[in-house]
Amino acid sequence: MSASQVRPAEARQARAAATPRWEVLAALLAGAACFAVILGPGVLDPRNIAWMQERDAATYYLGWSFFRGSPWTWPPAGNPAYGLEIASTIFFVDAVPLVALLLKATIAPATGPWQYHGAWLLTCFVLQAHFAHRLAGLYLADPVARLLVAALACFSPVLLWRLSGPHALTGHYALFGQWVLLWAAWLCLRPPGRRQGAAWLLLGVVAALVNAYLLAMGLALWLADIARRRILGQGAAALALEASAMVAVVAGALWLGGFRPMAGGGLTDFGFGLFRANLLTLLDPQSAWSFVIPGKPRGAGDYEGFGYIGTGGVALLVAALWVVRKEQRPPIPAPYRPFLAAVLALAVFSLSNQIALGSLVLVTIPLPEALERWVAMFRSSGRMIWPLSYLVVFGAAIILCRRLGRGRGRVALAVALLLQAGDGAAGWLPIAREARVAGSAWNSPLRDGFWDEAARRHARIRYLPTANVTPHWQALAHLALRHGIPTDTIYLARVDADALARSRERGMAALRTGVFEAGTLYAIHESLTCMAAAVIDPAQDLLMRLDGVDVLAPGWLTTGTVPAAGQVIHAAGRTGPGLVCAPDASGRMMPGAPGG
Known part of the structure; x- marks a missing residue:
């Protein structure tokens, strides 16, 4: 290691070590303040679940609630009531296994409305500010500038995009843990100390128990730090031992959190090449994240590759490029090259094999079938653009502050923060x-x-045909949850394809033969309702449309009555009040003609 590499590193480490406690606390409070502005303290009430009823947030609440109400399994993350034959674990509900396992084992009640997601989001805001502050502390001596960077990170569009809102088909609370990426970047850029390996092992465990995408990006940055430390002279044997330990602890954490291979397939899913990042993504607010900058034309799945650096980020980037426009570009120091290579490699992967500029696909790169199966495990490849998005904003902020000096640097960062928060509103x-x-x-x-x-x-409650994400699944799953019974009306991140096919065929066999499972309430897709009407016993079995759902209760009429609001569904040729199956314009038998 050369003296030119050692002295700046030692200076930065001394500055970081000297950070006063008040400043650390101020950074944490900045994160909490951003949380209060955007989400408000009401979401911290565990009994407040009304804010989680829309979009993906409902998935996390329902999956978690089935998990906390189920007996412990082995492995402990099993969630058998949420899916019946196609059930898996809390890992595939994307409900942050790290928190779900801890709270189920301690304070979470088994029944009733109770959520931890508000507290998780507060934690993420605080840690986002904390690690942004620590990153800035490696390069900026001004405490005000460091705190402004911390606040700027909490208003990052790529972060807030993962909150459940009407702006896009997103809302992924586990992926709100992007502080993991800032933590990894800080470890990559700080001077490596004696506990560097232990810090990375802790990060690997945490990331594995939060989300697979954050784990993958974190491991890419860890490999970059392995390469950096080798360049700086750390022994190969020690690094190999660390790598072995990382494989072991990550595998153990994934097992604990409920990750498991699916023998029948399911880890690989459609979407690679669809859920990508666009070449314009860093400058594209997608018509949702700016009042003044228009969205660009794009592909249907490019929302997953949302990488907009924000209006404040754009201002910082333009200003930073302006102030260095006449400077000679120095060579990138060797220890930084692995980190930059990892960030760029993730960005390239985010583009997928269908590289698009706006709505135009420039090139489609054919992939070998074996490779396509592997990359399909990360079908939403566009998320891998996040490290580059953060690097551009942080890099621009640091360059600008160092060139402008303390006073003007503070003003520039304050203006950028106002633009980021104001236009990002x-x-x-x-x-x-x-x-x-x-x-x-x-x-x-x-x-x-x-x-x-x-x-x-x-x-139990089933849906015919069995599927992952069916019509009315949220309402039916919540009904089953309130009454403590299992259901296959669910939404999972991944489903075992063979188990799904078997369950689907059992349901279709029941529709063909009229032999239905005892003790089961069925909701049926309207395209199959007339198939059921043709095989049931109308004197005993209730088939009706109620509250917009086609429902079959075998044997109900032997002890119960038809609810006044229900429309009984009759097979073709039968009569009675309700709906009669008749061919639609395409010739399919559908319930719809009024009976008499």
């Missing part, structure tokens, strides 16, 4: 409004008293 204000919806009740469309009575009298 186009995206985060709708989220803030939805987060203020409060209450402990779940607003279900299943309003008739029949549903509660039927759930009490049945041992």
Whole structure:
């Protein structure tokens, strides 16, 4: 290691070590303040679940609630009531296994409305500010500038995009843990100390228990740090031992969190090449994150590759490029090259094999089938753009502050923060409004008293045909949850394809033969309802449309009655009040013609 490499590193480490406690606390408070502005303290109430009823947030709440109400399994992350034959674990609900396992084992009640997601989001805001502050502390001596960078990181569009809101088909609370990436970047850039390996092992465990995408990006940066430390002279044997330990601890954490291979397939799913990053993504607010900058044309799945650096980030980038426009570009020091290579490699992967500029696909790169199966495990490759998005903003902020000096640097960062938060309000204000919806009740469309009575009298709820994400799944899953019975009306991140096919075929066999599972309440897709009407016993089995759902309760009429709001569904040729199956314009038999 040369003297020119040692002295700046030692100076930076001394500055970081000398950071006063008040400044560390101020950074944490900055994160908490951003949380209060955007989400508000109401989401911290565990009994407040009303704000989680929309989009993906409902998935996390329902999956978690089935998990906390189920007996412990081995491995401990099993979630058998949420899916029946296609059930898996809490890992595939994307409900942050790190927190779910800890709270189930300690304070979480087994029943009733109770969520931890608000507390998780607060933790993420605080840690986002903390690690942004530590990153800035490696290069900026001004405490005010460091705190402004911390606040700027909390308003990063790529971060806030992962909150559940009307801006896009997103809302992924586990992926809100992007502080893991800032933590990894800080480890990559700080002078490596004696505990560098232990810090990386801790990061690997945490990331494995939060989300697979964050783990993959974190491991890429860890490999970059391995290369850096080798360049700086650390022994190969010690690094090999660290690598072995990393494999072991990550594998153990994934097992604990519920990750498992699916023998019938399912880890690989469609979407690679669709859910990508666009070449314009760093400058594209996607018509949702700016009042003044228009969105660019793009592909249908490019929302997963949202990498907009924000209006404040754009201002910082332009200003930084301006102030260095006449400077000679020095060579990149060798220890920094692995980190930059890892960030760029992740960015290239984010583009997928269908590289697009706006709505135009420039090139499609054919992939070998074996490689395609591997990359399909990270089908939303566009998320890998995040490290580059952060690097551009942080790099521009640091360059600008170092060139402008303390006073003007503070002004530049303050203006950038105002632009980032102010113009970004186009995206985060709708989220803030939805987060203020409060209450402990779940607003279900299943309003008739029949549903509660039927759930009490049945041992499970199924949907025909079996699928991952069916119509009405949220309402039916919540009905099953309230009555403590299992259901296959679910939404999982990945499903075993063979188990799904077997379950689907059993359901179709029941529709063909009229032999239905005892103790089961069925919801049926309207395209199959007439198939059921043709095989049931209309004197005993109730088939009706109620609250917009086609429902079959085998044997119900032997002890129960038809609810007043229900429309009984008859097979073709039969008569009676309700709906009669008749061919639609395409020739399919569909319930719709009024009976007499």
